[in-house]
Amino acid sequence: MVEALTTTIQIASLILAGWCLVSTFRDQPMVVPHLVAAAVLWLLVIAQAVVSGVLMARGERPAETLIFISYLATVVLIPPACAVWGFVERSRWGPAVIAFACLILPVMMVRLEQLWDPSRV
Structure with a gap:
């Protein structure tokens, strides 16, 4: 795993969570810019998955x-599951779904890092 990419995913995820929470508190539905931001986050996650797959194919494997x-x-x-769910929910709770997902991602990225290299825990 690429540590810089993991950090980028975590920061982007937390920024998007904050933005979606502000939208939720302002009673605004999810709009296209929310979806674009979720898509960018998803592309970052896919990049990390591809890099991890390549590293595993080269022989580096987690325990x-x-x-x-x-x-x-x-x-x-x-990200795509929550983006779809958030888009279908046309009330203020649409952005809340995205915010919840964006708060889960950083935690899961930490766990992936722990699984990849247990010595850094």
Whole structure:
């Protein structure tokens, strides 16, 4: 895993969570810029998944490979699933769904880092 990319994902995720929470508190529905930001976040997560896959193909593997792959697949699915759910929910709670997902992603990225290199825990 690329640590700089993980940090970028965490920061972008927290910024998007803050923005979506502000929209929720202002009683605003989800709009296209929210979706664009979620798509950018998703592209960052996909990039991390591709890099991790390439590193594993070259022989670098976490100690618990199956658990790592499970977490990685979940992390890749969270942004689009929540973006769809948030877009369908046309009330103020649409951005809240995105905010919730964006608060989960940094925690899962930390866990992926722990699985990748347990010595850094």
